[in-house]
Amino acid sequence: xxxNERRLSDYIDQLNAEKKPKEHEHSAADPELQExxxxxxxxRSLREPAMPERNFPAKxxxxxxxxxxxxxxxxxxxxxxxxxxxxxAVLALSLLMHIVSxxxxxxxxxxxxxxxxxVNAYHGFLEIVETNAQGKTTTQAKLEIWADxxxxxxxxxxxGSNKGLITVNNGQTKWQxxxxxxxxxxxxxxxxxxxxxxxxxNEIKEIKQAVSTKTIGEEKAANRPSWVVEVTPQGGEPYxxxxxxxxxxxxxxxxxxxxxxxxxxxxxxIEWNDAIPEKLLAYHVPKGFQEINQNPEQIVANxxxxxxxxxxxxxxxxxxxxxxxxxxxxxxxxxxxxxxxYRASNKEIVIIQGxxxxxxxxxxxxxxGKIHQQTAEIQSPVVEEAGVLGAGGSYAGLTDLxxxxxxxxxxxxxxxxxxxxxxxxxxxKELTNGAFEMPAKEEPSSSKPKVNVPVDLEQEKNDQKSVxxxxxxxxxxxxxxxxxxxxxxxxxxxxxxxxxxxxxxxRIVQNNGKEAVVEVNADNAPIKRVYLKRLIRQDATGIWTVxxxxxAS
Amino acid sequence: xxxxxxxxxxNWIEQLCLSTWESVYRLIYFKVQNREEAEDITQETYVRAIxxxxxxxxxxxxxxxxxxxxxxxxxxxxxxQHQRRGTTADLEAIAPKEVASEDPAEWSxxxxxxxxxxxxxxxxxxxxxxxxxxxxxxxAETARIMNxxxxxxRVMQHRALQALNRILHDETK
Numbered sequence: 001x002x003x004n005e006r007r008l009s010d011y012i013d014q015l016n017a018e019k020k021p022k023e024h025e026h027s028a029a030d031p032e033l034q035e036x037x038x039x040x041x042x043x044r045s046l047r048e049p050a051m052p053e054r055n056f057p058a059k060x061x062x063x064x065x066x067x068x069x070x071x072x073x074x075x076x077x078x079x080x081x082x083x084x085x086x087x088x089a090v091l092a093l094s095l096l097m098h099i100v101s102x103x104x105x106x107x108x109x110x111x112x113x114x115x116x117x118x119v120n121a122y123h124g125f126l127e128i129v130e131t132n133a134q135g136k137t138t139t140q141a142k143l144e145i146w147a148d149x150x151x152x153x154x155x156x157x158x159x160g161s162n163k164g165l166i167t168v169n170n171g172q173t174k175w176q177x178x179x180x181x182x183x184x185x186x187x188x189x190x191x192x193x194x195x196x197x198x199x200x201x202n203e204i205k206e207i208k209q210a211v212s213t214k215t216i217g218e219e220k221a222a223n224r225p226s227w228v229v230e231v232t233p234q235g236g237e238p239y240x241x242x243x244x245x246x247x248x249x250x251x252x253x254x255x256x257x258x259x260x261x262x263x264x265x266x267x268x269x270i271e272w273n274d275a276i277p278e279k280l281l282a283y284h285v286p287k288g289f290q291e292i293n294q295n296p297e298q299i300v301a302n303x304x305x306x307x308x309x310x311x312x313x314x315x316x317x318x319x320x321x322x323x324x325x326x327x328x329x330x331x332x333x334x335x336x337x338x339x340x341x342y343r344a345s346n347k348e349i350v351i352i353q354g355x356x357x358x359x360x361x362x363x364x365x366x367x368x369g370k371i372h373q374q375t376a377e378i379q380s381p382v383v384e385e386a387g388v389l390g391a392g393g394s395y396a397g398l399t400d401l402x403x404x405x406x407x408x409x410x411x412x413x414x415x416x417x418x419x420x421x422x423x424x425x426x427x428x429k430e431l432t433n434g435a436f437e438m439p440a441k442e443e444p445s446s447s448k449p450k451v452n453v454p455v456d457l458e459q460e461k462n463d464q465k466s467v468x469x470x471x472x473x474x475x476x477x478x479x480x481x482x483x484x485x486x487x488x489x490x491x492x493x494x495x496x497x498x499x500x501x502x503x504x505x506x507r508i509v510q511n512n513g514k515e516a517v518v519e520v521n522a523d524n525a526p527i528k529r530v531y532l533k534r535l536i537r538q539d540a541t542g543i544w545t546v547x548x549x550x551x552a553s
Numbered sequence: 554x555x556x557x558x559x560x561x562x563x564n565w566i567e568q569l570c571l572s573t574w575e576s577v578y579r580l581i582y583f584k585v586q587n588r589e590e591a592e593d594i595t596q597e598t599y600v601r602a603i604x605x606x607x608x609x610x611x612x613x614x615x616x617x618x619x620x621x622x623x624x625x626x627x628x629x630x631x632x633x634q635h636q637r638r639g640t641t642a643d644l645e646a647i648a649p650k651e652v653a654s655e656d657p658a659e660w661s662x663x664x665x666x667x668x669x670x671x672x673x674x675x676x677x678x679x680x681x682x683x684x685x686x687x688x689x690x691x692x693a694e695t696a697r698i699m700n701x702x703x704x705x706x707r708v709m710q711h712r713a714l715q716a717l718n719r720i721l722h723d724e725t726k
Binding site for chain 1: 559562563566567570571574575578579582583584585586587588589590591592593595596599600603604631663664667668671682685686687688689690691692707708710711714715717718721
């Protein structure tokens with residue numbers, strides 16, 4: 001019996017991991033156990049199915065075609081074999097096919113990742129060229145760039161509207177030297193909203209996360225033989241990237257034509273180095289220049305100093321998650337906040353802590369986690385700077401920045417970072433003694449609407465395209481979508497003037513990034529709860545659609 | 554045998570897969586309840602069904618039902634093989650005009666029956682099933698939430714599923 005309990009539990013674990021249980025391969029001898037496995041599957045059928053990865057349909061077509069149409073490549077070869085010249089051409093073609101296939105997904109990503117692993121720092125000259133619909137090209141800017149894998153950089157604008165501007169981030173501080181005004185502006189090093197276009201690490205990361213990559217030809221870029229690859233990113237128009245045949249690293253990027261303008265960014269020259277020269281990363285104010293400090297932070301030596309200046313001892317984590325080291329402690333005196341910085345290779349996380357003030361309110365687009373029955377706000381990426389986040393700096397719109405924010409024992413905390421969400425979860429769990437829970441991937445069966453709302457998927461797909469192109473951004477906000485839905489139920493003839501219910505009357509009660517439930521707290525509203533789903537794309541760029549509601553009565 | 558040129562055959566396969574895969578996958582997942590196996594059986598379904606569909610010119614409105622029947626046969630075949638190896642699904646025996654369509658309405662009936670059965674369990678039994686199977690928590694997480702030992706959770710889920718199995722059997726008698 002004890003063995004059956006364990007086997008049943010293992011079976012559930014396998015299904016939860018979306019893996020084929022070994023019992024589906026070799027039948028369980030015990031008929032009672034088989035019955036129970038069947039019952040598990042029945043109960044599990046109450047959940048929505050776990051859908052395959054986005055590239056599954058393409059993979060399916062490829063696998064099926066490969067198995068059912070095996071003659072395809074041979075036929076092409078036979079056609080070429082008609083002459084001696086043909087044979088040579090076949091050899092050249094198959095060699096090219098071989099090389100090209102090496103660089104198709106996922107090998108292209110692997111090759112670039114591998115090549116980039118060996119790079120510590122690089123120095124290059126970047127040219128940004130604009131082409132209009134009539135084909136006229138204009139050089140927008142020329143930059144000299146030094147960058148390393150720790151995220152430090154030195155950028156000088158050689159040509160363009162900010163000619164002469166130097167922007168540096170050495171990991172400790174960030175500054176801009178404005179030669180024309182003879183000023184040095186100093187900022188906090190993190191978070192850093194400045195991103196120079198075509199930073200190689202980010203570029204490779206983006207290609208890695210792309211929906212698809214396809215080698216479409218060969219061409220020279222910056223006079224170097226390159227492969228031309230078409231990349232279809234997650235959310236957005238396909239773009240082209242030129243990859244150096246020798247170094248396997250990106251050299252040039254061309255965006256899709258948008259509103260009659262197309263940009264092409266090229267490293268006209270690039271070389272690989274061990275490090276950025278120290279003198280470039282040393283903060284200094286040139287003679288005759290004025291320093292303007294825009295960094296609200298003040299570095300302190302230890303936690304004790306924090307207590308003396310802002311009046312409380314911040315929580316610290318006992319066990320720093322693997323790979324990270326504590327970097328520095330800073331305070332924002334006028335906001336009475338403390339910020340503890342942690343750093344790992346190419347990643348940075350900050351814990352912000354301050355006394356809880358005002359009403360606790362979640363950012364509308366946030367996923368909702370839990371800490372001791374209280375809600376925790378998870379933003380991936382950060383869209384709104386609520387609570388201590390807002391007091392800690394300007395983060396919104398930095399796509400690779402994530403945050404978790406919550407309240408506990410009269411304090412408000414935020415863990416924010418340029419790192420995977422899993423890393424932020426590890427820090428949050430440390431700070432909450434393991435009490436933090438991410439939202440369940442699938443909502444429980446209790447989260448079903450009383451009234452279902454029919455959905456036109458084709459219409460949703462078109463709406464998603466419009467939002468991708470910049471129209472109707474409110475469809476990315478589940479609260480706003482719910483407000484419009486409830487308002488239209490109240491005024492079916494259309495809304496003129498103010499909405500019949502206020503945005504503030506709605507509150508997110510569940511959100512796991514794929515499904516959300518919004519509660520309506522207005523006496524006049526005919527609806528109590530609105531159920532929404534991200535039907536087309538389940539990430540921050542996916543629109544929300546109302547799929548059901550609970551009437552108020 | 555219908556002869557079509559290779560390119561249009563490939564295009565036809567692509568079109569068929571892209572327009573039907575999701576429904577086929579959902580049906581298979583509904584039965585096997587894990588992504589790995591559902592993806593695998595979906596691929597096998599198309600590999601086995603396409604030559605037949607092409608050879609017999611099954612009209613488009615019958616293709617989906619035929620694909621679903623092939624998928625169900627593969628699943629049944631696999632289950633049978635586990636007990637006595639060697640049996641294979643006979644595609645020729647499936648008449649495209651009479652294929653069973655898995656009706657979503659039947660799924661709803663099953664769903665209601667399961668939810669009703671779950672409601673007949675004790676609160677603790679229902680919670681352990683909801684946490685472990687519907688929400689997908691591990692034994693350790695469930696133990697923490699329910700404030701019980703992990704071994705207790707394993708015993709509880711076993712008993713809860715036995716009880717649920719009994720209720721479902723009684724209902725169908």
